[in-house]
Amino acid sequence: MxxxxxxxxxxxxxxxxxxxxxxxxxxxVLVVERGNFAGAKNMTGGRLYTHAISQVFxxxxxxxxxxxxxxxxxxxxxxxxxxxxxxxxxxxMLVSGQDSYSVLRGSFDSWLxxxxxxxxxxxxFGIPVEELVKEGGRVVGIKAGEDEISADVVILCDGANSLLxxxxxxxxRPKGDTMAVxxxxxxxxxxxxxxxxxxxxxxxxxxxLFVGDxxxxxxxxxxxxxxxxxxxxxxxxxxxxxxxxxxxxYQMLEDMKAHPAIAPLIRGGRVVEHSGHMVPEGGxxxxxxxxxxxxxxxxxxxxxxxxxxxxxxxxxxAIAAGxxxxxxxxxxxDAGDTTAAGLTGYVQALEGSFVLKDLEQFKRFPHxxxxxxxxxxxxxxxxxxAMNTLFVVDGSPVAPLKKSLVxxxxxxxxxxxxxxxxKGMKAL
Amino acid sequence: MSxxxxxxxxxxxxxxxxxxxxxxxxxIELVEDPDMAEFLKLVRVCPAALYKVDEDxxxxxxxxxxxxxxxxxxxxxxxxxxxxxxxxxTMGVEYRYG
Numbered sequence: 172m173x174x175x176x177x178x179x180x181x182x183x184x185x186x187x188x189x190x191x192x193x194x195x196x197x198x199x200v201l202v203v204e205r206g207n208f209a210g211a212k213n214m215t216g217g218r219l220y221t222h223a224i225s226q227v228f229x230x231x232x233x234x235x236x237x238x239x240x241x242x243x244x245x246x247x248x249x250x251x252x253x254x255x256x257x258x259x260x261x262x263x264m265l266v267s268g269q270d271s272y273s274v275l276r277g278s279f280d281s282w283l284x285x286x287x288x289x290x291x292x293x294x295x296f297g298i299p300v301e302e303l304v305k306e307g308g309r310v311v312g313i314k315a316g317e318d319e320i321s322a323d324v325v326i327l328c329d330g331a332n333s334l335l336x337x338x339x340x341x342x343x344r345p346k347g348d349t350m351a352v353x354x355x356x357x358x359x360x361x362x363x364x365x366x367x368x369x370x371x372x373x374x375x376x377x378x379x380l381f382v383g384d385x386x387x388x389x390x391x392x393x394x395x396x397x398x399x400x401x402x403x404x405x406x407x408x409x410x411x412x413x414x415x416x417x418x419x420x421y422q423m424l425e426d427m428k429a430h431p432a433i434a435p436l437i438r439g440g441r442v443v444e445h446s447g448h449m450v451p452e453g454g455x456x457x458x459x460x461x462x463x464x465x466x467x468x469x470x471x472x473x474x475x476x477x478x479x480x481x482x483x484x485x486x487x488x489a490i491a492a493g494x495x496x497x498x499x500x501x502x503x504x505d506a507g508d509t510t511a512a513g514l515t516g517y518v519q520a521l522e523g524s525f526v527l528k529d530l531e532q533f534k535r536f537p538h539x540x541x542x543x544x545x546x547x548x549x550x551x552x553x554x555x556x557a558m559n560t561l562f563v564v565d566g567s568p569v570a571p572l573k574k575s576l577v578x579x580x581x582x583x584x585x586x587x588x589x590x591x592x593x594k595g596m597k598a599l
Numbered sequence: 600m601s602x603x604x605x606x607x608x609x610x611x612x613x614x615x616x617x618x619x620x621x622x623x624x625x626x627i628e629l630v631e632d633p634d635m636a637e638f639l640k641l642v643r644v645c646p647a648a649l650y651k652v653d654e655d656x657x658x659x660x661x662x663x664x665x666x667x668x669x670x671x672x673x674x675x676x677x678x679x680x681x682x683x684x685x686x687x688x689t690m691g692v693e694y695r696y697g
Binding site for chain 2: 205206207210211212213214215275276277278279280297298299301316331332334344345346347350352353354356357401410411413414415416417418419420421422424425442443444445446447448449
């Protein structure tokens with residue numbers, strides 16, 4: 172007889188929701204979270220797409236601590252001395268189930284944990300799980316401090332830097348070309364100032380990504396998300412490539428804050444937090460097995476994240492995976508079989524959902540970005556030069572557009588441009 | 600170090616965070632006399648700037664101020680990062696915003 176029907180390691184998006192599903196079905200469930208409260212060790216860019224959370228909590232928009240509804244999508248090609256921005260707004264982005272909100276994980280994860288606790292889940296905070304307990308190759312519990320606690324199924328939702336997945340499913344430490352590091356500062360500003368600066372209505376805001384000079388031409392990009400009374404500003408860069416940079420990631424962030432395109436956004440703001448977090452970006456090919464005897468992986472511990480340059484997603488995958496992990500664990504517990512075979516319902520559910528379909532669809536994209544360094548160097552400069560040709564007026568006679576633009580494109584190479592476009596299309 | 604450009608003082612930003620440093624145990628341990636090329640990778644990738652090289656070219660590392668992201672474990676887990684574990688119970692960084 173186990174101490175609990177289920178133990179969940181980690182109370183983030185995946186863990187709290189898995190626990191909520193289990194507890195709601197009347198199962199005994201213990202959540203072990205190493206932070207002193209849910210969210211204390213977590214960080215996001217970040218933005219939450221609502222379609223997944225609304226499946227679990229249809230009324231989340233009234234209850235959850237959301238920051239701002241995202242009404243502006245901005246993408247910038249950033250050269251050291253110039254910046255070209257596309258600003259997209261659309262009524263389609265505002266339809267319920269298609270919309271998104273900026274969030275901060277301290278408050279958001281606490282809310283999620285409260286939902287699981289109200290459903291009957293028990294919580295231990297402030298204790299890292301250092302080891303899994305195994306019997307004959309099967310996971311039968313966890314070791315936390317001096318205590319061993321047993322469960323019929325253990326659900327690992329312990330994040331991108333899980334130290335348990337090797338023991339659980341034989342997943343080796345990921346390589347530096349499949350993982351990125353994120354750095355972020357939260358910069359406080361009055362709500363009305365934020366709204367004025369990004370041209371948003373009250374309660375609304377922008378998601379803004381930067382490619383090029385934000386990472387000094389290295390693989391990755393900058394981001395800015397507007398919260399209620401702060402801006403989350405940061406950089407995500409692929410670890411293996413960043414390790415060759417002349418500029419460390421924290422200096423990249425400092426320089427980005429001073430870039431003429433960013434400085435006015437945060438002017439007068441006060442940095443209130445400096446954070447770091449890893450981002451898995453290898454797609455389906457780098458993912459570990461999702462189940463083994465007595466154990467399920469969900470969220471970033473299973474590398475469920477995509478980084479497409481113009482879009483970074485992880486929380487909606489974690490929420491859907493946590494939901495399916497919880498529901499599949501309930502079915503396996505009811506059937507009295509929590510071996511890998513008994514838990515395959517989870518894998519099938521994910522294969523049928525957007526989670527594994529997306530991770531499969533985008534699996535070639537990280538390689539495309541890494542092998543197309545022109546995206547981060549030549550193209551932002553090309554766009555700058557082309558725009559300078561269009562917009563800079565100094566009174567000298569204007570040359571025909573063709574005559575001024577063609578040499579710029581030739582400098583990069585027409586074939587390179589065509590090839591990169593084609594490769595990019597194929598990888599999406 | 601001469602080719603790495605650093606003007607920002609990250610320690611001032613870390614001072615804004617809430618930390619409970621685990622004084623009893625270093626949760627990250629490096630090998631003795633770490634290879635400099637590997638160490639310089641960590642100078643570049645650690646978002647907390649915990650890996651430093653001074654003007655005389657001397658390498659230093661302090662686990663206090665760690666953001667617990669695991670980037671050094673991924674970058675150099677097979678080379679100069681010997682041990683990587685979590686800080687003890689209730690210790691380490693505590694994000695108030697996240």
